[in-house]
Amino acid sequence: MRIGVLGSGPVGQAISLRLAELGHEVMIGTRNPKKLNEWQSDAGAKVKIGSFAEAAAHGEMIFNATNGSGSLSALTMAGEDHINGKILVDISNPLDASKGMPPSLFVSNTDSLAEQIQRAFPKVKVVKTLNTMNNQVMVRPRDLADGDHHVFLSGDDAQAKTQVAEVLRSFGWINILDLGDITTARGVEMYMALWLRLWGSINDPIYNIKIVKL
């Protein structure tokens, strides 16, 4: 599949490399293509580099791996015409480091970043997922406890969630829990408040949660 990944930080790089490794044609979209020159000549050789608009136009499916604070502007730069009708896998978190560390959230409780994106781009099929763990765990879940932990899906389009779940399974995910419509993204985004403090307590970002049921 042709996939556009918006955002060239550690999450965007990890997602792009993994997707390329799995045989997809990946273009990473960035505000500053030059900063990826070195990366592309080494690890990222199979990944094309472009603007947000070029990466969005390239992708049949789009990943939002931008910083939460820049997600809406990145998607605006990507252009409605290039994203409408497509699945947008939203990995971003609405982190706000301006009020001290660990970061708080700039939207939460009665709204979420995923909902803001869905409202701003109503013709995009937003599926929130993968925002609840470190990028290494995102793309290689089996490297942690043989994949015996969970990832979540939130979104209004059932078929889009099914397609995203297929991509997650190709990454190695076994336990994929559909939480419901896009408003359930409030749950996974607010979990960041616990995730950040677990990181502080565990002192290692390579962990995840497993849902333990009867």
Added chain:
Amino acid sequence: MRIGVLGSGPVGQAISLRLAELGHEVMIGTRNPKKLNEWQSDAGAKVKIGSFAEAAAHGEMIFNATNGSGSLSALTMAGEDHINGKILVDISNPLDASKGMPPSLFVSNTDSLAEQIQRAFPKVKVVKTLNTMNNQVMVRPRDLADGDHHVFLSGDDAQAKTQVAEVLRSFGWINILDLGDITTARGVEMYMALWLRLWGSINDPIYNIKIVKL
């Protein structure tokens, strides 16, 4: 130990019964003692009933099992003189059902109910714990996956957390993770947003999360 439990809903009842079963002298404090008459003549026979002030005066350790929206007023009714210097195990969640279901939180993000309580009663040793699971799992964690899941501690007083951890172990808890000072209660309280949606997805409140590490 003499223990006062503030709040006579399902959480207060479950905590009181379990503590009495473990040999503690328990008094449950409530706004309306009459509503517990039937309960006391049956399951709650070993538990004394009193006002918030009487239960607080009785306890060497106090549990706050009131509704989050009523916690500060319940503690005010309990009386500073009856709680100062004591450990307050805060199980409450700042749930707000006025903005639709599932509930949102009336304090979150850059503050927490536990911090509000600690600020209002600076001489009380507030330890936040047990607010992240159903009351049956709280008091009998081994009944779920032999206890292979986690409970968290947040609080400013290390010795108080050690004493609360002992009580948790007597309930059957194996995995007790100290998150840090009382501000880390923001994490466990905001996790409610995910907990409520997991409940909706799993369709059974008897579950918990396990931290999966390398």
